[in-house]
Amino acid sequence: MALDMWYRSIDTAFIYNNEKEVWQAIANSSVSREDLFVTTKIRIDSFGDATQSAVETSLHNLWLDYLDLVLLHRPTNIDEHHRTLDILLQLQSQQKIRHMWVSNFTTSQLEDAIEYTNGAIYTNQVEYHVFLDQQKMRDVWTKHNVILTAYSPLAHGHIFHPTYQETFQSLGQKYKATIAQIAIARLLSQQHVCCIPKGSSREHLEQNFAAQDIVLSPEDIAILNDLPKSYRYCNPPFAPQRDT
Numbered sequence: 001m002a003l004d005m006w007y008r009s010i011d012t013a014f015i016y017n018n019e020k021e022v023w024q025a026i027a028n029s030s031v032s033r034e035d036l037f038v039t040t041k042i043r044i045d046s047f048g049d050a051t052q053s054a055v056e057t058s059l060h061n062l063w064l065d066y067l068d069l070v071l072l073h074r075p076t077n078i079d080e081h082h083r084t085l086d087i088l089l090q091l092q093s094q095q096k097i098r099h100m101w102v103s104n105f106t107t108s109q110l111e112d113a114i115e116y117t118n119g120a121i122y123t124n125q126v127e128y129h130v131f132l133d134q135q136k137m138r139d140v141w142t143k144h145n146v147i148l149t150a151y152s153p154l155a156h157g158h159i160f161h162p163t164y165q166e167t168f169q170s171l172g173q174k175y176k177a178t179i180a181q182i183a184i185a186r187l188l189s190q191q192h193v194c195c196i197p198k199g200s201s202r203e204h205l206e207q208n209f210a211a212q213d214i215v216l217s218p219e220d221i222a223i224l225n226d227l228p229k230s231y232r233y234c235n236p237p238f239a240p241q242r243d244t
Contacts, residue, residue: 001202003029005209011151011196012062013041013073014054019061027063038064041073041103047080051087055096066096071103071125078112085117092120101125101149107140114144123147128193129155130183133229141192150187150195156233159183167223175214180204184211186224 002010003025012022019040026036040062046054055070070091072084081102088100102113103125114121124141128134128150141148159168159179168179175182180197187195188211199205216224 002199002205003031005202005205007205007209008035009037009039009196011039013043013071014046014058014061015041015043015073019058023061023063033064037068038062039069039071040067041071042084043073044076047072047076048083048087051084052091055088055091059096066098068097069099069101070097071101072105074104075102075106075109078109081109081113082116085113089117089120107136110137110140110146111144114146119144121146123149123194125149125151125196127152127232127234128187129153130159130186130224130227131155131229131231138190146192148193150193152234153184153187153195153197154180155183155231158231158233164227167227171216171220171223174220175216177211177214178207181207181211181214182216182224184208185214185216186221188212189216189221 008031010022010026012019022038026033026038040058042051042054055067058070059065059067070088072081075081085100088097091097092100099122100117101121101123102110105113105124105126110121110124123146124137126134126137126148128148129152132155134148137148140146168182171177171182172179175185177185184195184197187193197208199208
């Protein structure tokens with residue numbers, strides 16, 4: 001459904017256990033490979049010496065000759081990052097991957113990866129939504145001109161909490177938009193931020209896609225920026241010490 005609606009970026013991961021299903025969807029579509037941007041992720045236990053095998057497994061699962069983007073799914077330690085990035089640089093030179101980025105890195109880990117790869121890191125994929133401040137991370141990507149990719153942009157559904165209904169519904173009426181569209185539009189209004197919301201139905205996929213056409217005024221963005229900014233919903237025990 002997403003490919004039929006002009007979605008072209010596909011975000012998956014080995015640990016999601018759906019790479020083969022993603023391949024089936026690509027194979028059954030009329031979209032050419034060159035028009036797609038396929039992302040997968042290297043899990044922690046495949047860092048270092050196991051990285052090349054992990055990438056080869058994902059290529060096999062997805063039936064692709066190359067991956068547009070490979071992410072380090074979560075950080076571990078600097079030495080492991082460097083060993084893994086070295087292998088990804090080799091795979092990039094072999095044209096098996098186009099880009100390598102990171103995910104869930106802190107600001108210091110991101111800056112180290114950027115320096116180590118001589119600027120080859122183009123984004124950090126992190127939790128980012130209306131209830132979570134990522135200003136320190138935004139300062140880093142502004143400094144290095146990289147992209148911040150926002151996952152969980154709907155705050156795991158907490159944007160629909162009754163406490164915030166009046167704010168979102170008022171803006172929704174003004175822009176003839178849903179609550180989810182308002183939350184996504186806020187993120188897309190910020191330079192160098194892209195957004196990867198999930199969609200469980202055709203209706204939600206269509207609404208999420210249409211959110212990119214909503215232009216919020218500075219005054220309305222300020223209203224959303226005044227909401228609480230201390231809620232993190234993806235924070236497992238093995239996550240690194242966060243910047244905020």
